Amino acid sequence: MNYELISSKLNEKFSTNQNQLNTSTAGDPYFLINKEQLLPICQYLKENEELWFNFLKLITAVDQGDKFSSVYHLYSYKYEFGITLKVDLEKTNPVVDSLCGLYKAANWLERECYDLMGIIYKGHPDLRRILLPLDWQGYPLRKDYVAPTEYNGIDNT
Amino acid sequence: MDSNKAKNLEQILESSIKDPKDLTRYLYYRKKLKEEGLSDFISILPLGAAINWARANSVWPLTFGIACCAIEMMAVGASKFDLDRFGSGVFRATPRQTDLMIVAGTVTYKLAPRIKKLYEQMPSPKYVIAMGACASSGGPYTQLGYQVIKGVDKIIPVDVYIPGCPPRPEALIDAVLLLQDKISKTIPQQEAI
Numbered sequence: 001m002n003y004e005l006i007s008s009k010l011n012e013k014f015s016t017n018q019n020q021l022n023t024s025t026a027g028d029p030y031f032l033i034n035k036e037q038l039l040p041i042c043q044y045l046k047e048n049e050e051l052w053f054n055f056l057k058l059i060t061a062v063d064q065g066d067k068f069s070s071v072y073h074l075y076s077y078k079y080e081f082g083i084t085l086k087v088d089l090e091k092t093n094p095v096v097d098s099l100c101g102l103y104k105a106a107n108w109l110e111r112e113c114y115d116l117m118g119i120i121y122k123g124h125p126d127l128r129r130i131l132l133p134l135d136w137q138g139y140p141l142r143k144d145y146v147a148p149t150e151y152n153g154i155d156n157t
Numbered sequence: 158m159d160s161n162k163a164k165n166l167e168q169i170l171e172s173s174i175k176d177p178k179d180l181t182r183y184l185y186y187r188k189k190l191k192e193e194g195l196s197d198f199i200s201i202l203p204l205g206a207a208i209n210w211a212r213a214n215s216v217w218p219l220t221f222g223i224a225c226c227a228i229e230m231m232a233v234g235a236s237k238f239d240l241d242r243f244g245s246g247v248f249r250a251t252p253r254q255t256d257l258m259i260v261a262g263t264v265t266y267k268l269a270p271r272i273k274k275l276y277e278q279m280p281s282p283k284y285v286i287a288m289g290a291c292a293s294s295g296g297p298y299t300q301l302g303y304q305v306i307k308g309v310d311k312i313i314p315v316d317v318y319i320p321g322c323p324p325r326p327e328a329l330i331d332a333v334l335l336l337q338d339k340i341s342k343t344i345p346q347q348e349a350i
Contacts, residue, residue: 133267147301154306
């Protein structure tokens with residue numbers, strides 16, 4: 001398996017120019033996915049017998065300054081190949097579909113991204129904070145986050 | 158106990174006595190014993206000093222490792238460094254049976270109420286060692302750690318601070334010895350006697 005095969009299969013199936021393979025930047029190549037097509041694309045990648053991306057390694061999120069990115073790392077145990085998907089989200093309303101219905105592993109990973117970056121995963125069964133206390137204000141990994149100097153009566157200056 | 162050892166112990170305790178009333182009583186009874194010719198067989202010491210001696214040599218810590226400093230703490234408890242030589246090797250799994258809390262790691266906001274509760278569950282007298290940079294001051298998380306409390310002394314009183322990231326096992330042993338020194342120099346509360 002290689003990136004060209006996945007790219008051609010995706011273009012054939014979803015026939016838009018938006019799901020592009022991006023190899024120009026440093027690091028691994030990634031697919032920049034249209035937000036609305038994330039769920040069908042992941043379903044296709046998981047269930048197509050020539051691709052068989054049956055394992056969700058990681059969900060993470062990036063604050064790009066003017067936008068958020070939700071990043072998905074999928075892995076195919078059968079063909080021993082991993083790919084990266086990225087979805088760009090607008091800063092004011094970062095909402096994207098949840099992958100919980102496809103991958104059970106997405107549950108806690110999406111909760112972590114929600115906890116630290118404030119990305120809303122639509123359709124998640126239990127979207128609440130996972131690492132920070134439940135009454136925490138704000139999302140710490142955002143670039144514009146300011147750390148509190150006091151929390152529940154504990155002075156931290 | 159043979160008489161030489163008893164005498165040595167008496168000297169040590171005498172030097173650590175702070176309460177003048179205790180000392181007067183102690184010297185009076187020792188004089189009486191000498192007059193009777195019994196001082197080689199009976200050793201007496203002030204109750205406060207005896208309590209301090211017992212307390213200082215059986216400081217039981219709480220099994221409480223919250224970050225990487227706990228690895229060093231485990232090394233201190235194990236055979237190579239052997240904290241048991243100083244009477245502190247009995248790591249208890251419940252705060253009700255402990256005298257010492259070794260805060261071995263980073264204290265976060267989420268952990269703070271739990272630490273406070275554990276500290277309050279410990280019976281008095283109780284002591285705290287802040288082990289390492291995180292527990293002493295926040296350490297590497299001081300500037301950018303939004304979730305880290307800058308020193309465990311923001312929530313509970315600390316007796317001994319150990320610098321280091323993490324400290325060597327010898328440093329923790331030194332802290333325990335410092336704490337023993339501190340305990341043996343205190344005047345026990347009246348209700349304890």
